[in-house]
Each structure stands twice: as C-alpha cells, then as structure tokens.
Amino acid sequence: MKITLNSPLDMHVHLRDGEMLNNVAPYSSKCFAGAIVMPNILPPVTTLEELKAYKNRILKAIGEDKFEPYMTLFFKNNWTYEFLKEAKHFIKAVKLYPSGITTNSENGVSDFKIENLKPTLEAMSDLNIPLLVHGETNGFVMDREKEFGVFYKKIALAFPKLKIIMEHITDRNSVKLLKEIDNLYATITLHHLLLTFDDVAGGKLKPHLFCKPIAKRYEDKEALLELALNAYPKIMFGSDSAPHPQNKKESNECAAGIWTAPIALPALCELFEKYNKLDNLQKFVSDNAQNIYNFKPIEKKVVLEKGEFLVPEKYNNVVPMFAGKKLSWKCN
Numbered sequence: 001m002k003i004t005l006n007s008p009l010d011m012h013v014h015l016r017d018g019e020m021l022n023n024v025a026p027y028s029s030k031c032f033a034g035a036i037v038m039p040n041i042l043p044p045v046t047t048l049e050e051l052k053a054y055k056n057r058i059l060k061a062i063g064e065d066k067f068e069p070y071m072t073l074f075f076k077n078n079w080t081y082e083f084l085k086e087a088k089h090f091i092k093a094v095k096l097y098p099s100g101i102t103t104n105s106e107n108g109v110s111d112f113k114i115e116n117l118k119p120t121l122e123a124m125s126d127l128n129i130p131l132l133v134h135g136e137t138n139g140f141v142m143d144r145e146k147e148f149g150v151f152y153k154k155i156a157l158a159f160p161k162l163k164i165i166m167e168h169i170t171d172r173n174s175v176k177l178l179k180e181i182d183n184l185y186a187t188i189t190l191h192h193l194l195l196t197f198d199d200v201a202g203g204k205l206k207p208h209l210f211c212k213p214i215a216k217r218y219e220d221k222e223a224l225l226e227l228a229l230n231a232y233p234k235i236m237f238g239s240d241s242a243p244h245p246q247n248k249k250e251s252n253e254c255a256a257g258i259w260t261a262p263i264a265l266p267a268l269c270e271l272f273e274k275y276n277k278l279d280n281l282q283k284f285v286s287d288n289a290q291n292i293y294n295f296k297p298i299e300k301k302v303v304l305e306k307g308e309f310l311v312p313e314k315y316n317n318v319v320p321m322f323a324g325k326k327l328s329w330k331c332n
Ligand code: NCD
Pocket: 014, 040, 102, 103, 134, 210, 211, 212, 213, 240, 242, 243, 256, 257, 258
C-alpha cells in the first residue's frame, strides 16, 4: 500500500545551526515541501541580515532537495511598521517566546501587558503577519499552558485581525479556546498525539521524550487526537522537531526537545491508519496550513509506503524518537 501526499508541510521545526543544521536539515527537506523555521538559534534571529544569512545556511545544508524554509523572526516589542513592512517580503511569521521558558528564549517577552506589545502587534495585524506563540507561563509545569490561556485571550481580543497561532498545544483547555476565539489557530506535534506525562516520567525517566510543553494527561491527548484525526480546519501539523546532542539529553540537566524529523510522516501514517483516518492526513499535514497561512507551497509529491522502517539508534550524535523501534510505514 502507498499514499501520496501533496506538498506536506511542517509548520514548526527547529533546524538549528552549524554542524547540527547540516546533520538534521536533510531529514526535514527529504519528506516535506517546506517548513516554518523557528528563530531560537544563538543569537536569536531578530534582524533581516541575520535572517537572510540563516536562510542561506539552511539552503546549503539541504542541498538538492525541493524544500522551502519559511523564515520567522524572534519577536521584539519595539519594531516599527516600516521594519515589518520590509520584513514581510522575507518572513512567514514572527515567533513570540515568554522569557526563559524554553531553549534559547532568554531574550523573550517578560511583560505581557498590551501596551508593551502594542507597537509590534498592531503593525503585524495591519500587515497580516501571523504571530506564533510559545504559550506557557512560568507556573507549575503541568498548568503552564492552561494559565497562558489568559494571555492568548487578551491578545486575541485586543487584536482581532491578528492571526495568532498557539504553537504545539498540549492541553484540552487550549482546544476549548481555539474553538471559542476566531483568530486563534494551533499547531499540533506528533509526540503530543502519542504521549502522556506517564510515558515521560511514569516509569523510568525518558530524556528523549522530554520537551516543552511537557506531555500532559490522557484527556488532553484525546482532545488533541480528536482535532488532528478529523483535520479540524484551525489546526495544522507542526512537528516541533527539536534536536539536541545526545550528551545534552542524557544528562543531569536534560535539554527540552524531541527530534522527530526522520520519523514524523511514517509515524503519522501509522497513527492515522490505526484510527482509520488516513483520508484526513493530507489536510492535517498540508491543506489546513495553506488555508490558515493563505499561501501555496512548492509542488512536491511525497510517497509513503507500507513497509518496515527500523529507526536508527542515532543519526550522528542525535537520538530520534522511536530509536531502535520498527515503524510500519516508510518515506521513499
Ligand atoms: C524547543 C527547542 O529545543 O528549541 N524545545 C522543546 O522542548 N520544544 C523549543 C520549543 O519549541 O519550546
């Protein structure tokens, strides 16, 4: 059995930089037509010069593959309309991180008062540039996303024309918000469709399943599955594939991030097939995103074939999700 996906997209990926970029980017460019590239490299991507140079490094890393990296800037609250108008030619979105909440987010936002965010958000709204948000407070780890709902609501209502994408949602309360508020959209990862906190820390601690936001309860996973399997139009696939070197994961201070790039589409096929929903996969991995972002990706047919895929233990120094396990689909 085979399925052909038209221009599958990964709407949230970390491609990193330097040696790591060269190691991981080809696994995104092989099976996807494009991806929204997160700006949390060091230093974060905040200027157009940095952005163009980073895009060139990505293009070099992927070689001949037909793949478009869609660039994002790391949110600053004092950008002018003129700057963003120019930036719009080079970016698909702006990513906002609360300060210190995840990998390389130290220069993020620490004050969510509307007056503080207004100059940038007003201009983004006028220019129709989507705002991508890592929605977590610094409260109790299992409640962080739920608590952030207050800010999602506040920003969405203050800027009703601004497209706000709740990145990598993990909590059933976010599903409720998404359904209530018109200008909220969301990405969902593969791992949050498969894992609960029990898988991460209920038995022996699994560093390679540790990420931000942390996987939550069974009911949360079920709420996400319901959206993804039915390709609810306000959600799209964003892997949040976030590689770290093996020694930074298997460490006394484990870095947050799960690397799923090489297994994402095969594992999604397996999941959608299990629930008899393979017909909805095209929408989840591409069509919904095209509608939400209002764009056309490059034409690329990606064929997935039923057949054993033994996931390598590591790809150089990075351990993927499902390392050493067998998947029942492979990407040709
Ligand atoms: C991401 C990373 O490592 O850059 N980590 C993660 O756990 N998801 C950052 C992020 O998206 O939070």
